[in-house]
Amino acid sequence: MADPMADRSRVPDADTGVDAGPVYEVAGLERSFPQPRTRLLAPSPRIAALAGVSFEVRAGQRFGIVGESGSGKSTLLRCLGGLEPATAGSIRFRGREIVGKRERRLGFLRRDVQLVFQDPMASLDPRMRVRHIVREPLVAQGTPGADARVAEMLEAVGLDPAAAGRFPHQFSGGQRQRIAIARALAVRPSVLLADEPVSALDVSVRAQILNLLADLVQRFELTLVFVSHDLSVVRHVCDTITVMRDGGIVESGPAEQLWERPRQPYTRQLVAAVPTLRRALSGAGPAELVRDAAATAGGDRSAAADEAHDPKDGR
């Protein structure tokens, strides 16, 4: 963690010996969705999910993106994964542009970048056995030795290899997310994009999955981009945090710095809204915590503080 650049020996483009630069370079990224037509002749209005986002992710970084729901963070992640077309701007992955490319030209991305989704019930095909789920990226990319790799991956995520013959619904939420992680890592990607991977899980298994992710990121020397609405989770997993709001970036910086000395009022609200043991022990309920947060932020925009304290945080 101290020197994330040191151990990138297996990055393909870095084989030349010198650091090949950032993994992701995002510049002026925009994504908007058309709304239903309101007038017959006027063009249909569009709603912007991303309004000019720029940042860089360096190899080995654990890059966290925090924001309330609707801030565009999931859209951003899908754009990074090449699953959602950007409206404007550029995303360069190891120097190669992915915006505007057809899906079948994104093979280089598929080999190196994999995703873990929020809801493991929805992201695993209910009619596929675990073996075929985990094997899917291997088969899709023509990797030999898929069966051995499936067992290896299931073991790596802490599942019994005998689980390969079962269907997703026969597992608990935590186990399903382990299966999803096994699938993502099966093709030995160098970048893992995680979209709220623990939000849909029971509180009791969140820590397990987070620890597992952290372990695997270290073990396989992954670059991690981690999206969450929960600042405390992101702080736990990531070394760099970017705060998003309304499709734009509010603030970005090293995790500890952002946590200890947030510069923007919105970030201060987010930090203050995180329930802490001390405040909980002093008897403050959620409502009071929100009020505290609003007070910390100078009393402006208490409505925003309400939103920042997403009810999911308290689960």
Place this chain on the structure above:
Amino acid sequence: MSDRFVAEHPPPDVAGSPDRGRSWGGSAIVGATIIGVIVFTALVSFVWTPHDPLLVQGAARLQGASSEFWFGTDRFGRDVFSRLMMGARTALFVGVVAVSLAGLVGTPLGILMGMAPRWLSQLFLRTNDLLLAFPALLLAIMFGAVYGASTFTAMIAIGIATIPVFARVARSGTLQVLSSEYVLAARSAGRSRPAIALRHVLPNIGGLVIVQASVSFAIAVLAEAALSFLGFGTQPPTPSWGRMLQEAQELVAVAPMQAVWPGLAIAAAVLGFNLLGDGLRDRFDPRLDDSR
């Protein structure tokens, strides 16, 4: 937590079934039983019938039910029960061919159009609705007029008229599946579109298609009977329930039971397939019930 060990929590359902321990409803069982009896009767008719269903016996015309002729005889002295047995063959044959034709053409078409660009998909939907509004009977009568009325033209016409039904069901199911996260995951795994259609869409809309097949089967049986009744379907002397109904209709004042038996057979077949369809829907549909 015991999150690690799968084997500690054996699921309550049958291993290998992706549908969680949902039991078969009463209507599915009743429907399957009725269909089972009809299928059994049709199969038996190949090796045994009480009498030759085609044998004309002038001496035994229009007899009532007896131990010799269980359901009586028609105006040519042919045994009605034997003819009903053989008529089951015709009804099922038409149903199988028509529904297979419609399903095998309509389902891939629907999947294809579900995955097509938006404008093409919309264009297809409108065209499909247009075809859907075209009555199967009219098409079959046109076919009969052009190619000559026969069981074959009837079932092909019924099949063609049913294609849009399957296409529509498959398309809406496909849209539903495509919006799921597991398709997103498959794309990020690098799966091509044909592979997604084959490995994710088809298995997940299979239930919908099976339900539709059962319901369409009922409609096909009814359509065949109607066409034969009108003279555009199965031609004499081959027994068909619709044909039998038509022949009995002229003598309904003399021998009313002659019309009752084929009518009951048609009603039972339609009821059976509809009940089965309902039962299957209860079992398969809940996951996809938002689909239009």
